[in-house]
Amino acid sequence: MSPGWLFLLVLLIAAAGYVLGRSRALSATGGSLRTMHSLPGAYGWNVAMAVLIPSLLILAVWTLVAPAVLGRLVTPMMAGQEGNLSLLMSDVRRVADGLLLLGEDPASITTEGLRDRLAEAGVALGQDVSNATLAAAARYDVLGAWSHWLLTILVLSVALGAAALAVRRTTPTLRARNEVERGIRGLLIAAALVAIATTVGIVLALIFNTIKFFQIYPASEFFFGTTWTPSFGGGSELGILPLVWGTLYISTIALFVAVPLGLLSAVYLSEYASSRVRAWAKPMLEVLAGIPSIVYGLFALLTVGPALMLVFGDGGLGWMQGGTAVITAGLVMGIMLIPFVSSLSDDIINAVPQAMRDGSLGLGATRSETIRQVVLPAALPGIMGAVLLAASRAIGETMIVVLGAGAAARLSLNPFEAMTTITAKIVSQLTGDQDFSSPEALVAFALAMSLFVVTLCLNIVALWIVRRYREQYE
Structure with missing residues (x-):
């Protein structure tokens, strides 16, 4: 059976x-x-x-x-x-x-x-x-x-x-009720342990395979190498620095797009918008968070890339050689991150007591001065935490990078060139039937471990900022 x-x-x-x-x-x-x-x-x-x-x-x-x-x-x-x-x-x-x-x-x-x-x-x-x-x-x-x-x-x-x-x-x-309650409590504990065990299993799998990779490939060349040219026939150069640079470059551009737009929209929705406008504007904004990343990737490939080529390509300024570039992926990823920044910032700004606003207005401050000098400083720790969480989301994005930024691993300051990220190379190294005794396949686990450490550090910093500077209101 x-x-x-x-x-x-x-x-x-x-x-x-x-x-x-x-x-x-x-x-x-x-x-x-x-x-x-x-x-x-x-x-x-x-x-x-x-x-x-x-x-x-x-x-x-x-x-x-x-x-x-x-x-x-x-x-x-x-x-x-x-x-x-x-x-x-x-x-x-x-x-x-x-x-x-x-x-x-x-x-x-x-x-x-x-x-x-x-x-x-x-x-x-x-x-x-x-x-x-x-x-x-x-x-x-x-x-x-x-x-x-x-x-x-x-x-x-x-x-x-x-x-x-x-x-x-x-x-x-x-005492049937007592036995049922004990059973339910045991199930809740088991559910929590499953989540913890899953996390531990993922980390251990990454650690063991990363150790196996470093046993056959020098760690110094991996962490400090500036060339990424994997070759399953041998002679690979697996330096992570070009991938780290591409990841940080694209994520930085995404945050430059998402943070201002998300924060300004949160300020408008929480401080200026009427309840009627807020009732339809906030759900429409959060629809962006429900769109699959592959759709954003297609949007970058078919719409944003060609549009940028009209301005910066051969028909315009001549700076851009193709639609797949850092700027393409960064812009689209920033649009994807707007709901993360906006929704979290909106909730944090609304948590600031109304009495602080009334006190500032009563002292003669305008509404904009109250927002700049009272509301935003009070909500700043939570906003910083939202930004760091959005950064973690940007660093871990894959499909937008694959379709919008290209696959070239290079160290360059030109945002109109094609680059790639750690997540994109993890996908490419594990695509198809691979021999997991070769460094070219095992390097994916080293990349994943590096990405895990970076995002974990960002999440820890975000939680520390929120807890350290969080204001407690009566």
């Missing part, structure tokens, strides 16, 4: 347990709620949670761990095969997925004629797929079938056993 159907079956057992638990509590008291410790629904939820928590936990862990275990069991069959082991195992899993389309008994599958049967089922196999790979895939399919059966038996046994035990424990004196 597939995990999806098994999940639905567990939900049905939990629903039946809820009904049985609630009915047993009511029948034991003759329908009188006064002699029950908890409400009837709590008894039902106590049974349902007793079914769901262990069953779904086993299902999740098994689904995550089973592919790795099956891979280890099949790996010895690939001994002596040429090529990277991870790529070979990828072929094994792909062929094993194709075997499921045949609908045959896994135990009866042999390598004889298997290639032809897979081709008839619509599974295309390359000539490099050896008979050993086919045999390993057949073995993988057999083990996968056994894994599904064992998982089904284990999960259903646990679900039915937990339901029977919980229904048997259901009595009017059972």
Whole structure:
């Protein structure tokens, strides 16, 4: 049974347990709620949670761990095969997925004629797929079938056993409400731990692969090299400085566009706009935040780039050789960041007490003087935090850079030239089937780790500024 159907079956057992638990509590008291410790629904939820928590936990862990275990069991069959082991195992899993389309008994599958049967089922196999790979895939399919059966038996046994035990424990004196509350608290803690564990897993994956990269490529050449010319045939120069420069250059232009426009729009919406204007202007401005970055990238490629070429290209000033340039990506990225700066700044400005405005106006200051000398200084820490968070968003942008700035890694002050960023090169280095034992592929993890450290530092600085200079009002 597939995990999806098994999940639905567990939900049905939990629903039946809820009904049985609630009915047993009511029948034991003759329908009188006064002699029950908890409400009837709590008894039902106590049974349902007793079914769901262990069953779904086993299902999740098994689904995550089973592919790795099956891979280890099949790996010895690939001994002596040429090529990277991870790529070979990828072929094994792909062929094993194709075997499921045949609908045959896994135990009866042999390598004889298997290639032809897979081709008839619509599974295309390359000539490099050896008979050993086919045999390993057949073995993988057999083990996968056994894994599904064992998982089904284990999960259903646990679900039915937990339901029977919980229904048997259901009595009017059972503190069902307390047990349900403890279960919910445990689920909330587990959700928080999943988020923390995910972050830790990402960081550890970056660290281990970055260490592996620096074991085969000098760290000094990576951090201080001024040339980026990866070559999978050997002789690569992987200096990060051109990528860092392109990232900072494009992000700086984006902030020069986003910060003034976003801050001025926030001041207008919070201090000058009527409630009627604000009701439609603020949602329209925040629509920009919901547009996918790929759409902004297409806008840069098809609209902004050609428009800049009319002014700065060969038909105008002659400064620009193509539509893909730093200025193109910076302008479009700045437009994308306007809602981040505007929305956060608007909320921060509105948090300034009205009494401060009234006091300034009462002393004879104009509205503009009140905004400049009272409101903005009071909101400045929060505004700085919003700007730094927008900078972190700009540094991590990819699609606008790929489509709007080009792919050239260079150190130049000319904003009308094509450049690239760290994120764009991470994508290009990991595109296609790569050998993760080569520095040209592993460099993507070093780039990602460098970008992670930079954005983490910016977020820490933003939080420190907000907490250090935040004003507390009564």
